[in-house]
Amino acid sequence: MKRIYLAFAAVLMSAMAFSQGTLTGTVTDGELGGPLPGATVMVRGTSTGTSTDFDGNFTLEVNQSSGTLLISYIGFVSKSVPFTTTGSVGTIALQPDAEELEGVVIVGTGIIDLAKDRQTPIAVSTVKASEIALKGGNQEFPELLKSTPSVYTSKSGGGFGDARIQVRGFDQSNTAFLINGQPINGMEDGNMYWSNWQGVTDVASAIQIQRGLGSSKLAISSVGGTVNIVTKTIDSQEGGFVQAMVGNNNYLKTTASYSSGISEKGWAFTTLLGHWQGDGYNDYMSGSGQTYFFSVGYSPNENHTFNFLITGAPQNHNQRNRYTIATLLEKGLTYNDQWGILNGKFMNVSGNYYHKPIANLSWDWNISNKSQLSTVIYASYGRGGSVGLRTFASQGEDNFDLTGQYNYNRSLAPNEDGLIIARRNDNSRSADILRSSVNEHRWFGVVSNFNHKINDQLNFNVGFDGRSYHGEHYRRVVDFLGLDGWDDDTNNVQLGSDYVVTEAYSVNSWKATFHDTPRNQRIGYDNPENIRYLGVFGQLEYAKDKLSAFVQGAVSTQSNQRFDYFNYAVGDEKSEKVTNEGFNIKAGANYNLNEYHNVFVNAGHYSRQPYQDNMFLNFRNDVNPLLTNEKITGFEAGYGFRSSIFSANVNLYQTTWDDRVVSGSLSTGEGFYQFQGVKQLHKGVEVDFALRPMQNLRFNGYTSIGKWEYDGNATQTVYDDNQNVIAEGDPLYLDGVKVGDGAQFTIGVGGRYEFLKGLSIDADYNHYDELYAGFLPTDDEFTVPDNRGSVKLPSYGLLDAGLTYDWNVNQNYKLVLRLNVNNVLDEEYISESLTNIHAEAGDVTYKGVNVANQAYFGFGRTWNMSIRLKF
Incomplete structure (x- = not known):
């Protein structure tokens, strides 16, 4: 009986040894044929996973001899690849799909009008999350789009959030901006004030700019273009x-x-x-x-x-x-x-x-x-x-000394109640x-x-x-x-x-x-x-x-x-x-x-x-x-x-x-x-x-x-x-x-x-x-x-x-x-x-x-x- 137990244990250990191994493969762009660096490779139902290198290659240690790999990459349709043995799973080609963004489940898919390559008949450019993370830095949001045809950006006065963008010669009031399908242009004048949206680059999964009339189904007038900002959900x-x-x-x-x-x-x-x-x-x-x-x-x-x-x-x-x-x-x-x-x-x-x-x-x-x-x-x-x-007239040098004392309100006498109250039009440049x-x-x-x-x-x-x-x-x-x-x-x-x-x-x-x-x-x-x-x-x-x-x-x-x-x-x-x-x-x-x-x-x-x-x-x-x-x-x-x-x-x-x-x-x-x-x-x-x-x-x-x-x-x-x-x-x-x-x-x-x-x-x-x-x-x-x-x-x-x-x-x-x-x-x-x-x-x-x-x-x-x- 003891020998039977030992034999059973040996078989079990051999099975365990067989179930542990290495999976390798290459993830490519199904449209352009090149590698997809940074693609996520996961074993479905587990926390085991890795990312592809710059050449699109991956190596993954697994504790099972069969299962399913889930491969995902921003802007591409996720793909399930079954495996029944360890070793190479070959080349895995992912097809572009603007609705699949870096493993994020897009909620409101009928509202977020993202263009599809070789299908939606418009001029479009997309900035993906990986590029936003790398190149965003301390730049303003409009500058993420500056390497796009017919787009011009300026920092204007140069304060944080004071940047602006023009698309095909039209200013921001004539370009529609949407976050997850929600319009965010000002209702009074159509303008955008990017100081209100300083955090957009941190939460964006992708930014797609549709130049021209765009594909948005909303009743909006995207004259210069439509900028879709898709955030994580x-x-x-x-x-x-x-x-x-x-x-x-x-x-x-x-x-x-x-x-x-x-x-x-x-x-x-x-x-x-x-x-x-x-x-x-x-x-x-x-x-x-x-x-x-x-x-x-x-x-x-x-x-x-x-x-x-x-x-x-x-x-x-x-x-x-x-x-x-x-x-x-x-x-x-x-x-x-x-x-x-x-x-x-x-x-x-x-x-x-x-x-x-x-x-x-x-x-x-x-x-x-x-x-x-x-x-x-x-x-x-x-x-x-x-x-x-x-009172802008008070900005004279006698009141606004850049080298020292700020000279406001030093010569005004209190009123009968002991209060110092000034008027805008009293011609006193000492009060503001x-x-x-x-x-x-x-x-x-x-x-x-x-x-x-x-x-x-x-x-x-x-x-x-x-x-x-x-x-x-x-x-x-x-x-x-x-x-x-x-x-x-x-x-x-x-x-x-x-x-x-x-x-x-x-x-x-x-x-x-x-x-x-x-x-x-x-x-x-x-x-x-x-x-x-x-x-x-x-x-x-x-x-x-x-x-x-x-x-x-x-x-x-x-x-x-x-x-x-x-x-x-x-x-x-x-x-x-x-x-x-x-x-x-x-x-x-x-x-x-x-x-x-x-x-x-x-x-x-x-x-x-x-x-x-x-x-x-x-x-x-x-x-x-x-x-x-x-x-x-x-x-x-x-x-x-x-x-x-x-x-x-x-x-x-x-x-x-x-x-x-x-x-x-x-x-x-x-x-x-x-x-x-x-x-x-x-x-x-x-x-x-x-x-x-x-x-x-x-x-x-x-x-x-x-x-x-x-x-x-x-x-x-x-x-x-x-x-x-x-x-x-x-x-x-x-x-x-x-x-x-x-x-x-x-x-x-x-x-x-x-x-x-x-x-x-x-x-x-x-x-x-x-x-x-x-x-x-x-x-x-x-x-x-x-x-x-x-x-x-x-x-x-x-x-x-x-x-x-x-x-x-x-x-x-x-x-x-x-x-x-x-x-x-x-x-x-x-x-x-x-x-x-x-x-x-x-x-x-x-x-x-x-x-x-x-x-x-x-x-x-x-x-x-x-x-x-x-x-």
Whole structure:
């Protein structure tokens, strides 16, 4: 019997020995044929896993002789590969799929309109999570897209979060930005303020920019393009990371993230916390902020998936004034005079603070194998504003001494009550306050999309997009600078012109989240607004063999109402409710000629409602009598080529933006203007490519050539302060004038080379030309027939480089070291000009530009270095 036991034990030990072994294989790109470094390889049902190296190879020790490998990679469809013995499993090719992002279960798949390669007929570029993590560093979010055709980014004033982006010559108000399908452009003016979204780069799984009309089914007007930001929701496997980063000008950032993976009962949690701070590249431009992200998902069965997400990025950052080129050349390109000393304490008098948490609840319901319903309910609660001096005349040298004492409020005598109270218009330059221009909002919305598969070739979508927005705009005191109270001397019909405010409010972004400012503590103006929006959309898609096509349309209605508690008596604060309808229609088709070549075309037309800011005249409740919808028409055609080592795209486009109505205040401050019949024509060609001649070497590049001009002349109407017409029908000579603020010719090339296992270097060079100054048509230049148009700015090129060391410590831990150097050659360049002053004979110039222009210079050489531990 003993021998039988020994024999049984020997057999058991042999079986155990056989069950332990090594699996090897290579993971490749099923489209381009090259390796996929960093792909995740897991044994299903266990915590055993690894990642592929730069050549796409993996080695995995297993304790079983059979099972299933799960291979996943950002932007590709995950694949299950069974094995019945150890050894090589061969080459595993993953196919691209924008809906599968780094093992993340995308919730709200019917809402997030991500384009599919060789199927969706649009021009598209995608920045994946791995690239965001490596190249993001201390750069602003728009700069992640700068190596994209027809995209131009600028840091503007240079404060943290002050960057901007243009797509095909259209500014941010004409480019749609979405987070997980939730629209985030401002409801009043369509603008984006990236200081509110400092944490986006930390939580993004992918960023996809669809240039042109895009493929979004929402009733939005993506004229320049659509930027889809996809964040983490439910990670399919447990893991996380901790990261520390340092950079130029005392930049410091720490981040930690953890995901639980999906439990057996279908629950999953993901959280991320981060903090950043820095002195800023320009003088006295410090900033700091936090990032938080929390997501909980639940999938009770294969038919239902729920996810609740909340994220925010409270921040504070200093800003600076606009300066002429002459001033910056004299005092330094980083010059900033918006600071001083009060009682021995540093004080910046220009800045921004904001906290804009967003939350959404998503539900995906697989009704049947042919029908799905996706719904997202979201909310946004924003609190913050900009900081500045109330009486700008007080910035004289006798009051604002940059070399020592901050001289405010030293010579004022107390009143009969023993209080020191100053007035804004008492002609005393020895008194001032710091104020904040507050912008608050409460925004609720719901987006729902029903998809039905009619047959193997046809899919039908229908849904709606509803939004309710309430905004508050007013000013309040931040610091009395030694005063006991402030008489703003403003014409307030309800409170009189001599009421005194006595409360100061912190600009700490966390504290400001919970502030409630009564109306008797508001100064300057007090005008809330309500905006209601409802859109319905539908789409029909066809896909068979080599041909795919779609047609989609949307109709919407929007109501706007303004309130004014300064200029109107109690009970008369409301304007009339203005309601406008809009619509859009788009269609396109893609045809795959063979496995290598495809062509596509698309076209669309929008009738877009005017923004709130153009709806009411003179900062009062008077409705603009010339309100009209803007008309946008776009055409596009493209060609794509795919092979094992090379891919390329060529796109041709033309977009017409017509019936623009532009309103604003005259530069004299005494009246208002309105332009009618403003029309722009944007057309161009874009080329991009990717080349992988060897497994450890790859290149990418692009070029875009645009012609963005005003088409035809416009007319203007001028009003005095009492809304009387003082000039009507005067021509504005805009025909052929170049659209400013974005480079119309760009070219770039980049590459990455791994010269040792885990050690790689990469670089990108971007060149910008045909860049013109921004301008207002009120400039005298455009009231004469022979105007010289907009000022052309000097061309420039920027070289960015990075070094990465990626070390697999073991199967569970990976260490990534990264160094980024931006503007390696320390190029000095003008990124944008805020004025349009031409150089005359004898004028002082800088690279041919009149130094009287107010301009922003880009940053010189900057750097950041990080260490990230993945687990």
